[in-house]
Amino acid sequence: MAAKSDDHSLPPGFGTRPWLVQGSRGDTLTFVDVSDVSLHETVVPEVRGKTCLGGMHGDWLLMLHESTADCFLLRISTNPRTKIQLPPLHQPLNFLSTIKMLESPDSPKCTILIASSPEVEEESYLLYCRPGEDEWTKLVSPFNDIHLSAFMCNYEGKICSACSNLVVIDMVDGKIQLQRVGTIKDEEKYARGSGCYHVVESCGKLFLLWIEELGCFGNDGLLTAIDVFCLDLELMSWERVESIGSDRTFLISENYTFSCPSIEGVLQGNCVYLVWSSCDSERLYKFCLDDMTISFQQILPQSTKPWCRAFWTVPASIESILPMEISDKPNSLLSTKLSKDILLNDLDEHDGLGNSLCLWEHLPVDLLELIVSNLSLVDRIRFPTVCMAWSKVSNPIEQAKVWPWLMHISKQDGMCRLFDPLRGEVYNMQVSIFDTNEDRHIFRSSKDGWVFTSAGIYGHDIFIINPFTEDIVEPPMFERRYHYNGVSFSSPNPMCPNCYFFGINSSLSGKFLNIHKWRHEETEWIEQRFEYDVPFPVGYNNPVMFCGKFYCLGRKGNLGAFDPTSNTWEILDKPEPIHVEMGLLENDHRGREFCYLVDLEGELISVLLHNASEAPRVFKLDLTKMSWVEVEDIGGGALFLDHRTSHGVGSPDGGHGNRIYFPRYSVDRKPVSYDMDNKMYYPSFYGHIEPLNCVWVVPNLHKNESTSED
Structure with a gap:
C-alpha cells in the first residue's frame, strides 16, 4: 500500500535524486522511491482530471485536460507549485508521440515540442510553442524519408532526432528550424528482430539503445537482450560499446530518456533502468552492462495504459553533473565471491596438506570410492589430481549425478560462468572459441551437454559445441538471419553421422510454418514450408526428441511432430489444444502465455505460464488416451525451464524435487524456483538476477568422436 499524504506535501527526499511519478487522472500523484521501491501518494489538486504527458527538465510535468484542451506545465517540487499556462492542445492523445523541451522555462528560449505519432499520422510534423503564446505552431517535416517521432533527445542546447538519420532541431529567430546533418550507418539494423529503440544524450555523446523482446507478446513478453551503440560523428556511424560509463546511469520511460550519475544505494553505474508495463504490474527493469544481466522489481501493483505510465523526474542539478574518470579496475568483490575455476585443483593451497598427504595416499580403495560417490561433479573433477593413488579410482566422473547448470557469457573473452542451482555455486570456465572480438555468440539451445550457438551479426553462422570438451x-x-522458435538435434552425440539437426519457426498467427533439417555430409539445410487454414503458432521452446520424432509444442497447447527418417511433418489431432480459442493477435492474455515442452524420464510434460507471479500450469501427456492431464506434482522430479531449452530431472539431490527452476538467482546465489508442494515462488518472483545470454546445459565431460552409431 502507498503511504498517502493529505497535506499535499511531497515525500522526503523528492527533488534530491531521481524518482518516478505516476498520475492516473485523479487528484493524486504516486511517487516511487527507486531506492526501496516504496510508494507515496500526494494529493495535488492541479492534476485532477488531467493526463500527464511526460516529465522534462527536472521535475516539470506537461499536463493536459483532454475534454477542455487545457494544457500547462506544472513544477511539483516548489511550494507553492509553479504553473505555466500553454496554448490549448486539441490533438487526440494517440496522435502524439515524444514531447521535448528546448531549454528550461526560466530561459526566454524555452520551447515545448511535440512529435506526431508514426502509428497514426502518415505526415511527420512537430507542434511547438513558447510559454505565453496563444496557439501551437505546426511544422511539417521537409524530409519525406524521416519520421521524427520517438528518437528525439536534448543535445548541446538543441534537440536531436537520431536513429537512421541525424536531424538537429533548434530555435532560430523565434522559429523552429530543422537541419538534416546526414544519414547514420548502422551495420546491424537489419539483423534485429522484435524490440524498441531509445536515444540518450550523455556527457556530450549520443547513444542508441536496442532492447529486444521475445516475439510479439506485448506487455506479457520477455526482455531478452540490450545492445548499446555510440554515435561516431566523424564516421556518422553507430558503433557498438560495452559501457556507458562506470558512474553513469540511463533512465527510460516510454520515449523519455535521461542520463545521470550513479547514486550509491539508489542507481548503479553502467546500468540502464527501464519502466515497463507488464501483464500483472508496472515494473522497473535494470540492465547491468558490467555482467550483462537483467532484473526487475514491481513498482506499481497493476499494469498501466499509455499516458498513465510512471515518468522519471530527474533534478536538473543532478542531470548536469559530469562523469568521474572511468576506472578500469574490476569489481574484486564480485570476482572473488562468485568465481571458482572448475578445472583448478586448489586443494594444495590449504596449510598443512603436505604433512597429511602421505596418510591420504594409503586410504583403502573401497573408502575412496565411497567418498567419490558423495562428491559433487566439480569435486569429482578435482579428486584424481590430489595424488597418484586417488587418480586410480575408477571413473569418478562417469558415475556422477548431473543436473542442468545455467551457463552464460557476458563478454567476448572466452569466459563462461556456470551456476549450479542445486548447490548454489558459481564457476568459471574458459572456452577458447568464445574468445574473439570478431563474432558475437548467442546461445540458442542445448542437449546432452552440447550447446547450439549462433555467431555473427545476423546469427546465421552456427555451430554446436560441447563447452566442457570443446568438441564442435x-x-x-x-541463408538468412537466425529466426527460429526452437532448434535441436536427435542424437546424444551430434558428431554421429546419423544425427539429424532440426529447426522450426512460424508466423505470429501460426498460419505459415517453416521447418529446416540437416545431416552430416549435406551441404545445406533442407527447408519445407507449410500454410494452414487452422493455425499452429509454434511456442518459443526447444523441440523434444521423443520416440524417434521431434515433438513441437504450439502456443495453444497442441503438438506437432517431425519424423526425420521419413522427412514428414504433421500437426497431431491429439492431444487437443489446451486453449481451444485464443486471440493470438488481440489483447488476450491466454494468447500471451509462454509454453515449454520437457521430456521427464520418458514422459512428455508441458508447462504454461505468463511472465507474472502466478502459478505455472503443468500437464502430463497420457499416451494411452493422447490427452493432456493437469497435475499438481511431477513425482519428485524437477523441471528447468527457459525459452531456449528446458530439461527434466527425475530425482535431483537434496530435496530439490517437485520444483520448477527458472534461469534466475538471488544475489546470495539462491535459485529462483516454484515449489509445487507449497505452491509458492522461492525466494520470490521479483528482484533477482537473470543472465541475458544464457542456457541450461547438463555437464558432459565425455570426449566424443564421430561414430557410425547413435
Whole structure:
C-alpha cells in the first residue's frame, strides 16, 4: 500500500535524486522511491482530471485536460507549485508521440515540442510553442524519408532526432528550424528482430539503445537482450560499446530518456533502468552492462495504459553533473565471491596438506570410492589430481549425478560462468572459441551437454559445441538471419553421422510454418514450408526428441511432430489444444502465455505460464488416451525451464524435487524456483538476477568422436 499524504506535501527526499511519478487522472500523484521501491501518494489538486504527458527538465510535468484542451506545465517540487499556462492542445492523445523541451522555462528560449505519432499520422510534423503564446505552431517535416517521432533527445542546447538519420532541431529567430546533418550507418539494423529503440544524450555523446523482446507478446513478453551503440560523428556511424560509463546511469520511460550519475544505494553505474508495463504490474527493469544481466522489481501493483505510465523526474542539478574518470579496475568483490575455476585443483593451497598427504595416499580403495560417490561433479573433477593413488579410482566422473547448470557469457573473452542451482555455486570456465572480438555468440539451445550457438551479426553462422570438451560440429550457415522458435538435434552425440539437426519457426498467427533439417555430409539445410487454414503458432521452446520424432509444442497447447527418417511433418489431432480459442493477435492474455515442452524420464510434460507471479500450469501427456492431464506434482522430479531449452530431472539431490527452476538467482546465489508442494515462488518472483545470454546445459565431460552409431 502507498503511504498517502493529505497535506499535499511531497515525500522526503523528492527533488534530491531521481524518482518516478505516476498520475492516473485523479487528484493524486504516486511517487516511487527507486531506492526501496516504496510508494507515496500526494494529493495535488492541479492534476485532477488531467493526463500527464511526460516529465522534462527536472521535475516539470506537461499536463493536459483532454475534454477542455487545457494544457500547462506544472513544477511539483516548489511550494507553492509553479504553473505555466500553454496554448490549448486539441490533438487526440494517440496522435502524439515524444514531447521535448528546448531549454528550461526560466530561459526566454524555452520551447515545448511535440512529435506526431508514426502509428497514426502518415505526415511527420512537430507542434511547438513558447510559454505565453496563444496557439501551437505546426511544422511539417521537409524530409519525406524521416519520421521524427520517438528518437528525439536534448543535445548541446538543441534537440536531436537520431536513429537512421541525424536531424538537429533548434530555435532560430523565434522559429523552429530543422537541419538534416546526414544519414547514420548502422551495420546491424537489419539483423534485429522484435524490440524498441531509445536515444540518450550523455556527457556530450549520443547513444542508441536496442532492447529486444521475445516475439510479439506485448506487455506479457520477455526482455531478452540490450545492445548499446555510440554515435561516431566523424564516421556518422553507430558503433557498438560495452559501457556507458562506470558512474553513469540511463533512465527510460516510454520515449523519455535521461542520463545521470550513479547514486550509491539508489542507481548503479553502467546500468540502464527501464519502466515497463507488464501483464500483472508496472515494473522497473535494470540492465547491468558490467555482467550483462537483467532484473526487475514491481513498482506499481497493476499494469498501466499509455499516458498513465510512471515518468522519471530527474533534478536538473543532478542531470548536469559530469562523469568521474572511468576506472578500469574490476569489481574484486564480485570476482572473488562468485568465481571458482572448475578445472583448478586448489586443494594444495590449504596449510598443512603436505604433512597429511602421505596418510591420504594409503586410504583403502573401497573408502575412496565411497567418498567419490558423495562428491559433487566439480569435486569429482578435482579428486584424481590430489595424488597418484586417488587418480586410480575408477571413473569418478562417469558415475556422477548431473543436473542442468545455467551457463552464460557476458563478454567476448572466452569466459563462461556456470551456476549450479542445486548447490548454489558459481564457476568459471574458459572456452577458447568464445574468445574473439570478431563474432558475437548467442546461445540458442542445448542437449546432452552440447550447446547450439549462433555467431555473427545476423546469427546465421552456427555451430554446436560441447563447452566442457570443446568438441564442435559445424553445420552449413543459414541463408538468412537466425529466426527460429526452437532448434535441436536427435542424437546424444551430434558428431554421429546419423544425427539429424532440426529447426522450426512460424508466423505470429501460426498460419505459415517453416521447418529446416540437416545431416552430416549435406551441404545445406533442407527447408519445407507449410500454410494452414487452422493455425499452429509454434511456442518459443526447444523441440523434444521423443520416440524417434521431434515433438513441437504450439502456443495453444497442441503438438506437432517431425519424423526425420521419413522427412514428414504433421500437426497431431491429439492431444487437443489446451486453449481451444485464443486471440493470438488481440489483447488476450491466454494468447500471451509462454509454453515449454520437457521430456521427464520418458514422459512428455508441458508447462504454461505468463511472465507474472502466478502459478505455472503443468500437464502430463497420457499416451494411452493422447490427452493432456493437469497435475499438481511431477513425482519428485524437477523441471528447468527457459525459452531456449528446458530439461527434466527425475530425482535431483537434496530435496530439490517437485520444483520448477527458472534461469534466475538471488544475489546470495539462491535459485529462483516454484515449489509445487507449497505452491509458492522461492525466494520470490521479483528482484533477482537473470543472465541475458544464457542456457541450461547438463555437464558432459565425455570426449566424443564421430561414430557410425547413435
